[in-house]
Amino acid sequence: MILTWTLWRWMKRPLTGHPLYQRIITQAPYIMPWYMGCVLILFSPLLLIPGIVFLSAVYGLRWAVQIASSIANEREAGRYDLLVISPPGTIGIGRIVMSACLHRNESLEQTETGGTWLMRGFFTVVVMLIAASLTPPIIPNDAELLGGVIVMVYLLSMGLAMYIDHLHSIVLAAEVGILVPTFAMRRLDASAAAFIVYLVIQIATFVLTLLVGFSIAPRVLELLQVSDVASAFTLPILRLLIFAGSREVIVRYLWKMLVRETDATPSEVEFIR
DSSP states (O other): OHHHHHHHHHHTSOOTTSHHHHHHHTSOOOOOOHHHHHHHHHTHHHHHHHHHHOHHHHHHHHHHHHHHHHHHHHHHTTOHHHHHTSTTHHHHHHHHHHHHHHHGGGHHHHTTSHHHHHHHHHHHHHHHHHHHHHSOOSSOTTOGGGHHHHHHHHHHHHHHHHHHHHHHHHHHHHHHHHHGGGTOOSHHHHHHHHHHHHHHHHHHHHHHIIIIIIIIHHHHHHHTTOOHHHHHHHHHHHHHHHHHHHHHHHHHHHHHHHHHHTTOOHHHHHHHO
C-alpha cells in the first residue's frame, strides 16, 4: 500500500496554477459517450453489487475515460508535443490533466463526503445480510460466545475493504487514464481503451477475490484441519489481504509501465513521489 498511498497524496495536490489545469477544469461537465452507457447496461448484472457497495469503482471508470480522452484531445489539437517538452515532462503533463479531471466540479471531494461514506456503509451491511442468508453461517456452532467478536471482525474487514477500494480505484483510474493515450492516440480510441482496461481490472480483482477468498481459502483451511473458530477469524482477514494485495500488484505494474512509456527521468519521478 506504500505506492498507492504515495500516488494518492500526489493526486490530492493538484498544480492549480498551471494554465492547462485552469483550461481543463473550467470546461463544461464531461458526458460519457452513449456507446459506453450501452456497455454499462450490458454488464450491469456483473457491476450491480460492486457498483453499489464500492462506488469509487464507478467514479473511477468515468475518470479513467475522461483523463485518457482529455490527453488524447490535446494530442489531436496539436498542443501535446509542445506541452510535454515543458519542465513538467510527459508524466507531469499527465498529472496536470488527471488532477483537473478529478477536481473539476469538486468531483473527487464528493466521493469523500460523510454522506457518501454513510451510504457505502449502509449498502455494505445490506449486502452482508444477503450474503449471510445465502452462505453457511459465519459463526460456528461452538462459538456462540465469540459471535459478536466474529461479526465485528467481518464488519471491520468490510470497512477496510471499502476504504482500500476507494484509494485503489481512483489511483488505478489515474494510472490507466495517463497510460492509455501513450498507445491509443485518437480521442475515441483512448476513451474506449481506458474504459475496457479499467473495467477488466476491476472485474478481475473482484472475481479473483471471490474465487480465492471464498472458494479456495475455506477448502485449504479445512485440509489443514484448522478449527471452525480459527477459520471464522482467519477468512475475513485472508479475503481482505487477497483483495488489497492483488490490486496493489496491479498498481505497481501499471506505475512501472507508466514510467517506462512516458520516458520519465529520475528527477520527474522523484518530483511526483
